[in-house]
Amino acid sequence: MSPPAAESYLTDGRTVWSWLTTHDHKRIGVMFLGLTxxxxxxxxxxxxxxxxxxxxxxxxxxxxxxxxxxxTLHGVTMVWLFMIPAIPSAFGNFLVPLMIGARDVAFPxxxxxxxxxxxxxxxxxxxxxxxxxxxxxxxxxxxxxxTTGTAVLPVLMGVFIIGFSTILTGxxxxxxxxxLRAPGLTWMKLPLFVWAIxxxxxxxxxxxxxxxxxxxxxxxxxxxxxxxxxxxxxGDPLLFQHLFWFYSHPAVYIMVLPSMGVISEAVCAFSxxxxxxxxxxxxSTLGIAFVGFFTWGHHMFASGQSTxxxxxxxxxSMLVAIFTAIKIFSWLGTLYRGSIALESPLLYTLGxxxxxxxxxxxxxxxxxxxxxxxxxxxxSVVAHFHFIMVGATVMAFLAALHYWxxxxxxxxxxxxxxxxxxxxxxxxxxxxxxxxxLLGNLGMPxxxxxxxxxxxxLHVASTAGxxxxxxxxxxxAGYLAWSLRYGAVAGANPWGSEGFEWRSASPPxxxxxxxxxxxxxGPHEYASEEVPHAA
Amino acid sequence: xxxxxxxxxxxxEGARRQAAYLGMWVFIATEVLxxxxxxxxxxxxxxxxxxxFRAAQLTMDVGLGTLNTFILVTSSIVVALAVHAVRxxxxxxxxxxxxAAALLGVVFLAVKGVEYAHHVKEGGLPGDAYRFTxxxxxxxxxxxxxYYLLTGIHALHVTVGVGVLxxxxxxxxxxxxxxxxxxxxxxxxxxxxxxxxxxxxxxPILYLS
Ligand code: HEM
Ligand SMILES: [Cu+2]
Numbered sequence: 001m002s003p004p005a006a007e008s009y010l011t012d013g014r015t016v017w018s019w020l021t022t023h024d025h026k027r028i029g030v031m032f033l034g035l036t037x038x039x040x041x042x043x044x045x046x047x048x049x050x051x052x053x054x055x056x057x058x059x060x061x062x063x064x065x066x067x068x069x070x071x072t073l074h075g076v077t078m079v080w081l082f083m084i085p086a087i088p089s090a091f092g093n094f095l096v097p098l099m100i101g102a103r104d105v106a107f108p109x110x111x112x113x114x115x116x117x118x119x120x121x122x123x124x125x126x127x128x129x130x131x132x133x134x135x136x137x138x139x140x141x142x143x144x145x146x147t148t149g150t151a152v153l154p155v156l157m158g159v160f161i162i163g164f165s166t167i168l169t170g171x172x173x174x175x176x177x178x179x180l181r182a183p184g185l186t187w188m189k190l191p192l193f194v195w196a197i198x199x200x201x202x203x204x205x206x207x208x209x210x211x212x213x214x215x216x217x218x219x220x221x222x223x224x225x226x227x228x229x230x231x232x233x234x235g236d237p238l239l240f241q242h243l244f245w246f247y248s249h250p251a252v253y254i255m256v257l258p259s260m261g262v263i264s265e266a267v268c269a270f271s272x273x274x275x276x277x278x279x280x281x282x283x284s285t286l287g288i289a290f291v292g293f294f295t296w297g298h299h300m301f302a303s304g305q306s307t308x309x310x311x312x313x314x315x316x317s318m319l320v321a322i323f324t325a326i327k328i329f330s331w332l333g334t335l336y337r338g339s340i341a342l343e344s345p346l347l348y349t350l351g352x353x354x355x356x357x358x359x360x361x362x363x364x365x366x367x368x369x370x371x372x373x374x375x376x377x378x379x380s381v382v383a384h385f386h387f388i389m390v391g392a393t394v395m396a397f398l399a400a401l402h403y404w405x406x407x408x409x410x411x412x413x414x415x416x417x418x419x420x421x422x423x424x425x426x427x428x429x430x431x432x433x434x435x436x437x438l439l440g441n442l443g444m445p446x447x448x449x450x451x452x453x454x455x456x457x458l459h460v461a462s463t464a465g466x467x468x469x470x471x472x473x474x475x476x477a478g479y480l481a482w483s484l485r486y487g488a489v490a491g492a493n494p495w496g497s498e499g500f501e502w503r504s505a506s507p508p509x510x511x512x513x514x515x516x517x518x519x520x521x522g523p524h525e526y527a528s529e530e531v532p533h534a535a
Numbered sequence: 536x537x538x539x540x541x542x543x544x545x546x547x548e549g550a551r552r553q554a555a556y557l558g559m560w561v562f563i564a565t566e567v568l569x570x571x572x573x574x575x576x577x578x579x580x581x582x583x584x585x586x587x588f589r590a591a592q593l594t595m596d597v598g599l600g601t602l603n604t605f606i607l608v609t610s611s612i613v614v615a616l617a618v619h620a621v622r623x624x625x626x627x628x629x630x631x632x633x634x635a636a637a638l639l640g641v642v643f644l645a646v647k648g649v650e651y652a653h654h655v656k657e658g659g660l661p662g663d664a665y666r667f668t669x670x671x672x673x674x675x676x677x678x679x680x681x682y683y684l685l686t687g688i689h690a691l692h693v694t695v696g697v698g699v700l701x702x703x704x705x706x707x708x709x710x711x712x713x714x715x716x717x718x719x720x721x722x723x724x725x726x727x728x729x730x731x732x733x734x735x736x737x738x739p740i741l742y743l744s
Contacts, residue, residue: 106554171561179554209565213572217684225663226680228576233662234673239579243572 008410008507023108024510029094030408031115036090039081039122046074048470051432051463057453067449068135069150075138080159081122083393084251087258088204089114089169091400092197094408096173098501098508099191101182101517106175110168117165125158137447139248142229142240146221153219160215163208166254170204173197184519188282191500191523192268192275195282196261199289203250203257207293211247214240238303245296253292255389256356257285259396260327263349266399267331268524269497270346271338275524281330284323291319301372310369317367324360328353343495344418348399351426355391359384362437377447380440383433391429398425398476405480406494410507411487417479425472431465498524552718559722563729566692570733573685577740580677587674592742594659594669595682596650600742603646604734610639611731614700618724621707621717629720630708636727637700640693647690654679685737692730699723 009026013019019027049070053061062070093111097104105111128134131151136144145152177190177198190198218240220226227233229240268275275281297305297313331353340346362384366372375381406412435458440446444455451459493502500523504512581588617632658666661683665676703723706712712720 107558167565171558171565174561175554175558178557179550205561205565206568209569210572213569217572217576220680220684221662224661224680227662227676228580228680234580234584234677236579236583239576243575 007509008505009510010410010507012510021112023104023112025093025097025105025108025111026408026508026512028111028115029090029092032085032093032118033090033408035115035118035122036082036086039077040086043074043077043082044470044473046070046077048466050074051466053449054451054459055463057451057456059450062449064449065135065150068137068447069129069133071447072134072137072155073129076125076134076155076159079138079251079255080162081125083255083389084166085118085162085169086393086397087262087400088173088197088200088254089118089165091193091262091404092173092200092258093169095404095501096176096194096197097180098504098512099194099499099523100177100180100185101500101513101519102176102180103511103513105172106180107172111172114165114168114172117161117168121158121161121163121165123158124161125155128152128154128158139244140215140218140240141244142218142221142237143231145218146230153222156215156219160212160219163212163215166204167208170201170208173201174205182517182519188279189519189522192264192278192281193258193261193499195285196257196264199285200254200257200261203254203289203292207247207250207254210243211251214243214247217243238300238305241300241303242296245299246293249296249299250289250292252385252389253288255393257288259352259393260285262396262400262403263331263352264327265499265524266345266349266403267334268526269403269495269499270341270343270349271335272341272496272526273334273338273524274522274526275330276333276336277330278522278524280326284326284330287323288320291316291323295320298367298372301369302376307369314367314369318364321360321364324356328357341495342419343402343415344422345399345403347419347422347426348395348402351422351429352392352395352399355387355395355429359387359391363388375440377445378440379436379444379446382446383436383440386433386436391433395426398422401476401480403495404501405483406490407501407506407508409484409487410490411483412490412494413483413487414479417475421472421475421479424468424475428465428468428470428472432462432469433465435459435461435465498526548716555718555722559725563725566729566733570685570688570736573681573688574736574740577681577685580674580681581740584674584677587671588678590670591675591678594657594667595742596653597742599646599650600738603643604738606639606643606646607731607734610636610643611728613639614724614727617704617707618717618721621712621720622714624714626707626710626712629712630704630706633700633704633707633720633723637697637704640697640700644690644693644697647686682741685741689730689733689737692733696727696730699726 009024012024013022019031022028049061050067053067053070093105096102128151131154133150134140134145134152134155135148135150136152140152140156177194181190217226217228221229225233227235229235229237231237264275264281295313295317297309298317301310301314331349362380366375366381366384402413402418439455439458439462442455442458444451490506492504492506494506495502500517500519503517613632613636617629617636620626620632621629654660658668659679660666661680662676665672665679667675667679670678700723703712703720707720
C-alpha cells in the first residue's frame with residue numbers, strides 16, 4: 001500500500017532534508033530558481049557598484065583594480081550563474097515533464113546531481129572572489145588571464161564545474177523529450193517552450209565540453225606554464241579566442257533560445273490564439289542552434305584574421321538574424337487580432353520583442369567588418385549584448401516568473417503592482433542602455449573605470465536608468481514574497497491558458513498527474529476566444 | 536531486475552532502455568567534443584611546428600604505445616564478449632569477462648606509468664619543466680604538454696572505466712544482470728569502447744609519424 005498522496009509537491013515532505021534529497025523535477029526546478037535568483041541579486045549588486053563608480057570621472061567608489069575585479073565578477077556571475085541556468089534549469093526542469101505528460105525527467109538522480117554540481121561550482125567561484133577575484137573580464141582572454149596575479153584559477157575551476165551541471169541538465173532534457181512524451185504527443189504537438197529547451201540542450205551538450213577543455217588549458221598554463229596560448233613559449237593567444245568563442249557564441253543562444261520559448265508560450269496565452277506558423281518557430285529554433293556554431297569569428301574581426309574569414313563569419317552571423325526575424329514575425333502574427341490581455345507577462349514579452357529586435361539589428365550592423373572596427377570593444381558592444389541578453393533573457397525570465405508563479409506556488413500576485421513594476425523595468429532598461437550605445441559611438445572604450453569629463457552626462461543617464469531597474473527588481477521581490485503567503489489562491493489555471501502544463505493541478509502533485517493526460521489537439525489551441533482571463 | 540518504481544516511471548523496460556541508450560550516446564558526443572578541443576590544438580601546432588613535432592614524435596616509445604594499443608583493443612573485444620554473454624543469460628561468464636577487461640585496463644595504466652617514468656627521467660615534461668635537450672624547446676614543450684593532456688585525460692577515463700567494469704563484473708557475477716536486464720552492462724560496454732576509440736586516434740598522432 002502506498003501512503004495517501006500529498007496535496008502537492010510542496011507539501012510532500014516539509015523538511016529541508018526532503019528537499020535536499022528530492023528527485024522530483026519540480027523541486028529541483030524550484031531550487032534552481034532560488035539559486036539563480038540569489039546570483040542575480042549578487043550580480044546586480046556588482047552592477048550597481050560599477051555604475052556608481054562611473055557616475056563621475058576619476059575615482060568615485062573604488063580603485064582601478066577593484067573595478068576590474070568587479071566587472072569580471074559581475075560578468076561571470078550573470079553569465080554562468082544566472083543567465084545560462086536560469087530558464088532551462090529552473091523553468092525547464094519544472095515545466096518540461098509537465099508539458100509532455102511525463103512523471104519526471106528521464107534521469108532524476110542525475111538531475112539532482114546537477115544541482116549539487118552547480119552549487120559546488122558556484123562556491124568555488126565565490127571562494128575565488130574572496131581570494132581577491134579575477135580581473136580578466138568574463139572572457140578570460142589570454143595571455144592576460146595566464147599572467148595576471150589575481151585569483152583566476154578558482155574562478156576558472158568554478159565555471160568548469162558549472163559546465164558539467166549544464167551538460168547533465170541538457171543531456172537529461174534530450175533524453176526526456178525523446179523518450180518520455182505521453183502517448184499521442186507527437187513532435188509536432190510539442191509546446192514551443194519544450195522545443196526551445198530541446199534546441200538549447202543540444203547546444204549545451206555540444207558546446208560546453210569545448211569550453212571545459214579551454215578553461216582547463218588556461219588553468220594548466222597558469223600552473224605549469226604549458227605555453228599553449230603564450231606567444232613567448234611558442235603558443236598562440238588567438239587559439240584561445242577561437243576555442244572560447246566556439247563555445248561562447250553558441251552560449252549566447254543558450255541564453256536567448258529558452259527566452260524565445262517562454263515568449264512563444266506567453267504570446268499564445270495572452271492573445272488567446274494558436275501560434276502563428278508553429279512550424280516556422282520550431283525550424284528557426286533549430287536553425288539558430290545550428291548556425292550559432294559557425295559565427296564565432298565575428299568576435300575577432302579586429303584580431304587580424306583574414307578578410308575572407310571575416311566576410312564569411314559576417315555572412316553566417318547575418319543568417320542568425322534571419323532566423324530571429326522569422327520568430328519575431330510569428331509572434332507578431334500571433335498577437336495580431338488576438339484577444340489581448342495586458343497582464344505583466346505580456347508586458348515583459350513586448351519589452352522582449354522590442355529589445356531583441358533593436359539589439360539584433362545592431363548585431364547585424366556589427367557583422368559588417370567596417371562598422372565593427374569602429375564599435376569594437378566600445379560601450380556600444382556592451383549596450384548590444386545587454387540589449388540582447390538582459391533585454392531578452394531577463395525580460396523573458398521575468399515573464400516566465402510571473403506567468404508560472406501561480407503554477408509553481410498556487411498563489412496569484414497583485415496584478416496592478418506587477419504591471420507597474422514591468423513598465424518601470426522596461427523604461428529603466430532603455431534609460432540604462434541607450435546612452436551606452438551613444439557613448440560607444442563617441443569612442444568610450446569598454447572596461448574602463450575612468451573617462452574624460454565630456455562623457456559624464458551620458459554616464460549619469462545610464463546610472464540613473466540602472467537605479468530605476470534596481471527599484472523595479474526590489475518591488476518584484478517584495479510583492480512576490482508577499483504573494484507566496486498572502487496571495488489569492490490561484491486555482492488550477494488562473495490565466496485560462498491552453499498550455500499543456502496547466503492540465504495538472506497548480507501546484508502539481510508529486511507525480512504530476514492523477515490520470516495520464518491525453519493529447520487530442522496541438523498545443524496552444526484556443527477553441528473560443530470568449531474565455532475570460534482571471535487575475 | 537530493475538526496481539519496480541523505475542519501470543512504473545517508464546511504462547516499460549524497453550522505454551527505459553531506450554532512454555538510457557540515448558543518454559549514453561549524448562554523453563559520448565560530449566566526450567568526443569571534449570577531446571576535439573585538444574585535437575584541434577594538436578592540429579594547429581603541428582602545422583605551425585611540423586619539424587619539431589616530427590622530431591618529438593621520434594622520441595616516443597613506439598613499442599610501449601603499440602603494446603598498449605593491443606591491450607586496449609583486446610579488452611574492448613573481451614567487453615563485447617561479456618555483453619554477449621549477459622544477453623545470452625550467462626551472467627557468471629559475463630562477470631568474469633568484465634573483470635578480465637578491467638584487469639587489462641589496469642595493465643594499460645601500468646604501461647602508461649612506465650612510459651611517464653621514462654619521460655620524467657629524460658626531462659620530457661610539460662611547459663616550464665621541460666628539460667629535454669634532443670628536441671628544441673619551442674614547439675617541443677607544446678608537443679609534450681599536449682601529449683600529457685591527451686594521454687592523461689585518456690588515462691583518467693581508463694581509470695573510471697576500470698572502476699565501472701569492476702562494479703559491473705561483480706554485480707553480474709552475483710546474478711544481478713541477465714537476458715531480461717542487460718542495460719547497465721551494455722552501457723558500460725559502450726563507455727569502454729569509447730575509451731578504446733579515443734585511444735585509436737591518440738596513438739597514431741602521438742606515436743607514429
Ligand atoms: C540573439 C542573441 C544575441 C546575443 C545573446 C548576443 C550576445 C553578444 C555578446 C554577449 C557579445 C559581446 C561579447 C563580448 O563580451 O565581447 C556580442 C557581440 C557581438 N554580437 Fe551579438 N548577440 C546576439 C545577436 C547577434 C546577432 C543577430 C548578430 C549579428 C547578426 C550579432 C553580432 C555580434 C557581433 C559582430 C559582436 C561583436 C562586437 C565586437 O566585439 O566588435 N549578435 N553579442
Ligand atoms: Cu557572437
